[in-house]
Amino acid sequence: MNTPPRPPLEGQQVASGPHPAEPAALGPVVGEPKGAARQGVRTALRPDPQTEDGRYPIAWLTICAPRGAVPTATSKCLCGRDRSAVGKARVLTLITDHETHRDHCPLRTAQEGRAAA
Template structure:
């Protein structure tokens, strides 16, 4: 019968120090001081464009904004261009994105 070392005991560090090494050198640890850290930023407006490599295939786009929860779609080059223009304009007037008077930056 062979005996194996007890896996619950940490192995001594190779450099002889008393603290065991947690991760390999150069490997970032995934642990943060506060795992619930949040800077408050959230995605608000999305624009998804699908343009297949074939010129004859239809181009499609979908625009969505958190302020009105309204999804807009377009199919075809001209309609997609209009949707991109509309989405870009909406981002300047959206109450969730546009700076408001008196609001601290």
């Protein structure tokens, strides 16, 4: 018993031999195409729907603690502070130190004073 040949899958063509590639149609070489985005689209630049409240990040605390691996953390601030820690005890100390710095950072305290005035 022979099994009948399977029909080709949809979209696949049976190769019947090599065919030379046809060159693409040449377009205009010199100058701009007529009316191609010269006037732009009016809706391309819309205002951001989110309203800004004047806040922006000053300090970042990044903690990486993969399961079964040694945790690491970095504490960076725009005032120039850049500290890192490796190991559970040191990472926990850096977290506490970052919170303390956040409360005493010269950039942050200056902003609070201006907002109160």
